[in-house]
Amino acid sequence: MPDYHAVVWTRRIEGPLKMGDLLVTPQETRFSYTDDFLALGSDDLLGAAGLSLLSSPRLYGRNPVVFPAREGMPLHPRLLALIPGEGRRNIQRQIYTRLLERQPNAPAPGFDMDWALLLLTGYNGIGHLDVFRDDRAALAAYAQAQPTLPTPGNRSPGNRSRFWNAIRDDVALDVTLMDAEAIAELLGPTPSAGGMIPKLLVAIPDAHSDSGTWDGSFARPGTRTVNGKPFVDVVLKIEPMEYQGVAELEALCLQLHREAGFVVPRSWRATLDGLELLAVERFDRDANGFPLPMETFYSVFATGNRRFTTNQDTDLAEVGRWLEKLGSVVNLDVRAVQREFYRRLCFAVCTGNGDLHLQNVAFLGGPGNVTIAPVFDPAPMRAWPRHDVRFAVPLDFDDSVGGLHENLIALGTAYGLTRAQAQETLQQSLDQTRDYAQRVEALATVPAERRERLIGVVRKERAVLENAKETTAMMKDNQARSPR
Ligand SMILES: Nc1ncnc2c1ncn2[C@@H]1O[C@H](COP(=O)(O)OP(=O)(O)O)[C@@H](O)[C@H]1O
Ligand SMILES: [Mg+2]
Structure with missing residues (x-):
């Protein structure tokens, strides 16, 4: 090469x-x-x-x-x-690979193509x-001046539906049908974001609310206003067929985190031409649209540790201790970040999100002043059998410590918490997700089978955690009452 x-x-x-x-x-x-x-x-x-x-x-x-x-x-x-992800679900990879392949000096498949994609997007x-x-x-x-007009959202309805039809063909994995030019022409070479769910980086009208719905109009990323109306940069997630219901489930989990007091970006839902969409405000941009440094835990971990190539190459206690070490080379409120990540883990257990891996948590800011990025991608992936694991990063389970409850509390100590603080964080998460199952039950676009599975998982976890708690309390109670 x-x-x-x-x-x-x-x-x-x-x-x-x-x-x-x-x-x-x-x-x-x-x-x-x-x-x-x-x-x-x-x-x-x-x-x-x-x-x-x-x-x-x-x-x-x-x-x-x-x-x-x-x-x-x-x-x-x-x-x-x-670089647009390898996954067959990455819209940018699909489109730009096709366009690059048609060039006279087409890049060879492999790193050559990846490099060409990096330079394009x-x-x-x-x-x-x-x-x-x-x-x-x-x-x-x-x-190049920021494009204001014409934007896809303002073009004739014919053009707009050509765009969404092309996206739909892509999301359906029907690459033979996909009208790559329709997407490329309307959006230009847009950058990509990692992850499994197809997504686009675009700007949408700013609805000025925390959550709700959006009319489906959009413009290129970075667009600040269209006809005097303010626009906001978002990560636009497009629900693929095999994850039917994920947009609504993720929207619910974002809302649940919001209600519990986590820092959560604003998000809006739309159903457009049969596609279920979730738009999440980008937090890697400041109020004037300038970029803020952002890097996933995964990227930082991989830079600092030669052995690390997957989320399985570490365990949750090591992540906690590693945050401590990071605090000696960058200006980071280690305790605050540890507490926050531990709390997200407890929430993940309570909501059936087995997908809190190191690419779903990030740092925001530079080494002079860095913090943990707001909550993103809290989708309860345990609703799908393929993703039904308790933790995406392994918890080094110690039977001698006890069951899930005791092991989770013990993990808290790797995040700088006392056992009592860890216990309280877990209890709070249980309290703040008490009506979660009912709210999942009420989601219209989620197939019954997915809802039942998720509710089953969540009830089981709650039962394990709450029984263990009662047993511990009872044992303490007995000890207190027994004569000395
Ligand atoms: N609101 C956001 N602001 C900035 N970056 C984001 C935001 N949401 C996601 N990202 C980035 O995009 C990547 C993919 O998004 P994610 O929601 O995790 O998608 P998926 O469900 O496909 O995993 C994340 O790893 C993160 O780097
Ligand atoms: Mg993700």
Whole structure:
């Protein structure tokens, strides 16, 4: 394989700034910061957020960041996250692979194609990194005025339904039918976001409410207004056939987290041309539309640990201790992040979300000031047999400690909690999800079989947790009463 060159830029309030030069060989990723970027200095906390939390200008300065390639990670993990996912469900991969294949010098399947996809769609994606072939391409992209009109939402209804029909063919995996040009033409080379559910990054009219419905009109990501109406950037998730009901279930779980006081992005539902959609406000953009650094736990873990390639290469207690260590190289309120993640885990158990893996939790901000990103993707995937596991990252279960209840409490201590605090967090989660089963039961688009399965799972977990609690209380009570 040849060497691959690219440049990384970022969009800042005072204008676009080149961050560094990138060289990728079969052996490694090398990245060097520009003098201009290093000149930002550490006073400028967000500005100093470079390639990745553990590959920051603070840690590397003029030395190149070097990431040795390994199985499944041919590229620095933070950059890998910008390439449209391998999954057959990734809309951007489907569309742009088809378009690139038709070019005279079509990239070869494999890394060559991945690289071409990165250069085509690596701009305006999740987080603050923009990847381009060279500086000229960067300047050309930034010079393009933000498109306001015409936008797909404003075009003739004929065009709009051609767009949604194309998306529907894609979501149905009917690639032979898919009208790739219809999507490409209307959206341009849009960036992608990882994950399993097909999604688009777009802007929709700002409904100014926490949740509710939306009329289905949209524009390119970054669009601030259309005809004077404010627009907001969202991750638009499109329900695929084999996960029928997931949009409504995820919307419910977002709402449940909101009610319990978690920080949760606004979200809106729509049913359009037979597609079930869920739009979630992007939290990696500030109020003026400028990007905030964002990186999943997975990416940070993979950068810092050579052995790590999947969520199975660690366990939940190690994640807790690892957060502690991270606190010594970045400015992070370790206790707050540990408490928050532990609480999300308890909620995941109570809502049948077996999918709280390290790509479903992220850091927001740069090394000068970083925190845990708001809740995203809390979908209760245990409704599907294929995903019916209690924890996506293993819990090192110790029988001598006791059952699920005792092991969960013990886990709390790896997150800096006392047993009493862990117990209280778990109890709160149980209380705040008390009517969850009833609310699942009431969801119209979720097939009965999925609802029954999920409710069954959740009731069983509650029974295990609540019985164990009673047993512990009874034992304590007996001990207290027995004569000394
Ligand atoms: N509201 C959001 N703002 C910014 N980035 C987001 C948001 N929601 C999701 N993401 C990013 O997009 C990726 C995929 O989204 P996710 O909701 O996890 O989709 P899936 O259900 O397909 O796993 C996440 O890993 C995260 O990096
Ligand atoms: Mg996800």
